[in-house]
Amino acid sequence: MGYFQICLVFAKIFHNNRMKQWAYWLVFTLHLPFMKLLMPQPVVFAISFVAAFVFASFVEYWLHRLMHASPKVGKRHRDHHRRNEGQGVLWEFRDYVLGSAIAMAIPFIFSLLVGLGWASGAIFYAAFSAYAHQLQHENPRRCFWMKMPVHYVHHKYGMWHHNFGLGVDWWDHIFGTYKPVEWPVEDDIPADSMQAVRWW
16 A cells, blocks of 8 residues: 555544544645655646746735735835836846745755745746736736736726736635726826836
């Protein structure tokens, strides 16, 4: 009997639902280092990469909401709203990476392969989101992957309770904070090249 089957047997001995949930969580956590033994390495890397990308967008959404909910946490963010401008793609990227460095390092405890996939996905999302953030401040019509550039309208209309996404709008839809507005309108920033943003 393999490791995974042994852990499943261990989990099933609990009759209490709460204990069973903890047991299954333990099985999943302990199983992470053995993923590469059960799946091809490219698959393990890809799963870790996608998981980190999605998780990073989730954390970004909730941190942005927290900045609007807490005066203490959101002090710097309120200044960002007053200025209504990005600090440049590279500086945004630096802040995202430094702020998430610990979360990017944790999966290396379980597996080098999982850690590499996770860190790559997180860094890729940080770069994508830093660019998307700057693009929506300077050239929002080029955010072709969203029906409406949520961060741009978030700033334009002073939305304190809606449209918290930066790189993506998934979580606004899921958590009910997506608020559509007419887009585009005549006074919106005209389209320019995809590279026409402040890089630093």
